[in-house]
Amino acid sequence: MSGDGLGERMTLRRMNAALGMVGTAVAVFIAITPVSGHHVPAAKFDPAKPITLKGTVSKIDWLNPHVHVFMEVKDAKGTLSWAVELESTVDLRRSGWTSETVKLGDAVTVQGMTARDGSRQVWANSFVVDGTGRQVFNVAPAVAPPLPNPVPPTPRWPDNQPRLGPPEGKSGGRWDFPSSTSLVEKGVNVEFDRYGLLKNINDAAKVAPFQTWAKDLYVFRQRNFLKDDPMFLDCKPQAGPRIYQVPYGVQFLEERDRKRIRVMMGAGNQNWRFIYLDGRPQTGLPDGNAEDPLYYGHGVGKWEGDTLVVDSKGFHDRFWFSNGGLPHTPQLHLIERYSRPDLYTLQYEVTIDDPGAYTRPWVSSWTLRWVPDEELPVYFCQDNRP
Numbered sequence: 001m002s003g004d005g006l007g008e009r010m011t012l013r014r015m016n017a018a019l020g021m022v023g024t025a026v027a028v029f030i031a032i033t034p035v036s037g038h039h040v041p042a043a044k045f046d047p048a049k050p051i052t053l054k055g056t057v058s059k060i061d062w063l064n065p066h067v068h069v070f071m072e073v074k075d076a077k078g079t080l081s082w083a084v085e086l087e088s089t090v091d092l093r094r095s096g097w098t099s100e101t102v103k104l105g106d107a108v109t110v111q112g113m114t115a116r117d118g119s120r121q122v123w124a125n126s127f128v129v130d131g132t133g134r135q136v137f138n139v140a141p142a143v144a145p146p147l148p149n150p151v152p153p154t155p156r157w158p159d160n161q162p163r164l165g166p167p168e169g170k171s172g173g174r175w176d177f178p179s180s181t182s183l184v185e186k187g188v189n190v191e192f193d194r195y196g197l198l199k200n201i202n203d204a205a206k207v208a209p210f211q212t213w214a215k216d217l218y219v220f221r222q223r224n225f226l227k228d229d230p231m232f233l234d235c236k237p238q239a240g241p242r243i244y245q246v247p248y249g250v251q252f253l254e255e256r257d258r259k260r261i262r263v264m265m266g267a268g269n270q271n272w273r274f275i276y277l278d279g280r281p282q283t284g285l286p287d288g289n290a291e292d293p294l295y296y297g298h299g300v301g302k303w304e305g306d307t308l309v310v311d312s313k314g315f316h317d318r319f320w321f322s323n324g325g326l327p328h329t330p331q332l333h334l335i336e337r338y339s340r341p342d343l344y345t346l347q348y349e350v351t352i353d354d355p356g357a358y359t360r361p362w363v364s365s366w367t368l369r370w371v372p373d374e375e376l377p378v379y380f381c382q383d384n385r386p
Contacts, residue, residue, distance in 0.1 A: 040195045043227035045085075045113040045123040053082055053110045053122060054130075062099035064088050065235075065381045067137075069127070071108060083121045084110050087139045090248060090377045095139045102129060102136065142247075144177040144369045152343040154306070157256075162306050162340045164252035164261065172373045174266065175346050176249035180366035182324035183208065183241055183352070196245070196324025198222055207326070214327045214357040221325030230319050235381035237271050239295040240312070240321030240334060241350050244368060248377050261301070261308075266376035275299045275310050284314020286330035295319050297334070308338040329356030344370040 055073035058081065067086040072079050086092060102108065107130040115121040127137045155167035166173045182196035190203040198204060204219050221228060230236035238246055248266030255262060259278035265271050273296040283289065284298025292298045292314060301310035312334040315321070321328045335351040349365035352358065 040197065040225045040227070040232075041085075041113070041123045043225040043229075043232065044115060045121070046116045047113050049114045051112060051114050051122055053084075055082065055108065057102050057104055057106045057108060060099055060102065060104070062089060064090070064379050067092060069102065069108075069124075069137075071110070080120060082110075084112070084124050084127065085121060086124055086127070086137050088379065090379050091139045091142075092137060094142065097137050107131060142177070145371065147344055151345075154340050154342055161303060162308075164254055164308070164338065164340065164346075166372070167343065170372070172375050174249040174251050174371050174374055174376055175244075175368040176247075176266075176371050177369040178245050178366055179368070180364075181245050183322040183326050183350075183364045185209070186349075186363045186365055192324060194247075195226060196322065197226065198324070207324075208352075209359045209362055210327075211357055211359055217327045218325055226325050229325065231268065231381070235269060236319050237268055237295045238265070238321075239273070239297070239319055240315065240328070240332070241336075241348075241352075241364065242320065242322050243273070244348050244366070245323045248379055249371065250368075251376055264376060267379060267381075269380050270376070270378075271296075273297075273299060275301045275308075277301050277303075282311055282313060284312070286314055286316040288314070297332075299336075306339055310334075310336040310338070312336060327357050328352075328354050331356040346370070 053071065053073050055071040057069060058072050059070035061068040061070070065088055067089055069084045069086065071082050071084060073082050074080075092098075109126075109128045109130055110122060110124050111126040112122040112124045124137065126135060128135050152167075155163040157163055180192075181194045182192045184190055184192075184207050188206050190206055191199040193199065198207075201219065201222055204222065205215060207218070210218060226232070231238050243250060243263065243265055246265075246267040250266065251264040253262040253264060259276070261275040261277065263273045263275065265273075274292075276291075276299065279302075280291075280300055282298060282300055284292060288294040289298075294316065295318075297312045297314040299310050299312040301308055303309075313332065315328065315330060315332045317327075317329050317332075320326070321332065331354050333353040335353070337347075337349040339347045341347065346368040347365070348368065349363060351361055351363050353361040
């Protein structure tokens with residue numbers, strides 16, 4: 001394990017006892033969690049510290065990963081500036097809101113939860129324009145469009161190999177709406193929210209065949225509301241199976257002339273990974289090499305009938321490879337299987353082999369839905385840091 005991972009384990013040992021009661025807070029948080037966003041709101045904001053603010057809008061910061069509306073609030077001590085944090089521009093726009101929804105000088109009332117660090121920041125559970133009484137910036141859950149009847153068959157290339165992108169003659173489309181939002185061993189029935197937070201922290205040991213240190217670290221991250229997620233702290237890339245769990249989907253650009261697939265990601269910073277299909281050897285190294293950017297490992301694949309099988313290794317441990325904070329080490333080795341039984345379904349199965357964190361190899365699987373004619377949304381985590 002790298003120095004980063006070792007430091008986290010040492011912190012775990014010092015703090016684990018102090019966090020014993022946080023499992024109760026998880027249950028409280030689940031009931032009020034907003035829909036998708038760059039981080040779990042309770043990682044930064046305290047559900048036990050509600051607040052109501054009345055003031056006027058002074059600035060609108062319409063950027064990702066979270067929009068901020070600044071407001072001037074008067075009290076007995078004078079006028080104070082507060083930052084009101086909202087969902088991403090992608091989620092707000094999908095729900096019909098824009099940077100013009102409120103105007104500078106509008107009187108507004110905000111109800112939400114205050115920042116854990118005591119700064120004048122609030123996560124808005126309710127944002128009301130006083131002049132009209134209209135609640136704005138509320139975000140409805142993203143829902144997959146209805147399936148046609150009958151569902152069209154698997155699109156194929158002239159050589160009969162399944163297409164992972166749009167059918168011939170079509171353009172656009174992405175894979176989205178994963179049926180699972182965190183890794184969990186196949187056959188195990190536990191519930192998560194969309195961030196990968198367990199609804200019952202006592203289910204942690206069921207999730208995977210953890211080594212003791214890995215299970216303790218997983219529980220620590222869960223009880224901390226995933227606040228140490230490198231994607232939240234530093235906009236570090238998500239990689240491994242997490243690519244297929246986060247919001248905004250993925251696209252497979254099949255560069256057949258180059259014998260590779262470019263997997264484009266809608267979240268993060270519009271990153272991508274390569275899957276090489278030219279028969280090259282597995283040369284992945286945790287610190288990367290000329291062929292492999294850091295974080296994504298070295299993925300070499302081949303088609304076995306209608307299933308694409310990808311061997312990936314060479315990961316370092318400075319990212320989280322799943323929502324929910326399941327640990328991994330540089331020994332991580334993935335065997336991924338992709339199949340498309342019809343136009344609208346992608347079946348993803350991954351075998352996790354990491355003898356540094358788990359007692360044996362194990363398998364997780366889920367599906368994604370095809371969304372035709374839609375490109376990946378424009379989203380850059382580094383537009384605006386929290």
